[in-house]
Amino acid sequence: MTVRLCQWSDVLEGIPLRVVGPRSRQLAVFRVGEEVYVTEAACTHGRAWLTEGGQQGHHVHCPLHGGVFDVRTGASVSPPCTVALRTYRARVEAGFVNLAAE
Numbered sequence: 793m794t795v796r797l798c799q800w801s802d803v804l805e806g807i808p809l810r811v812v813g814p815r816s817r818q819l820a821v822f823r824v825g826e827e828v829y830v831t832e833a834a835c836t837h838g839r840a841w842l843t844e845g846g847q848q849g850h851h852v853h854c855p856l857h858g859g860v861f862d863v864r865t866g867a868s869v870s871p872p873c874t875v876a877l878r879t880y881r882a883r884v885e886a887g888f889v890n891l892a893a894e
């Protein structure tokens with residue numbers, strides 16, 4: 793079973809979109825070219841939404857302390873973050889971003 797998160801046209805490169813996923817989880821949807829990536833939306837370091845930070849290519853910058861994550865893997869690539877983000881499998885289908893079943 794797939795879960796529809798949003799329209800692909802609503803996801804702009806460099807501007808991550810926060811959406812509500814299954815079990816009311818706050819998720820972040822990223823566009824890099826024609827690729828889509830989905831991670832948890834909250835920074836693992838503190839109380840901040842990564843969707844309010846900047847995105848450059850595959851990197852998202854936390855707005856609070858400047859930590860950086862790779863949206864492909866969720867890996868923390870710059871301090872002060874040390875804990876990886878959870879990532880989710882997603883695809884673009886018929887103009888929508890769909891989350892694969894867990």
Ligand code: FES
Nearest residue numbers: 835838854857859
């Ligand atoms: Fe994100 Fe501190 S809350 S780096």
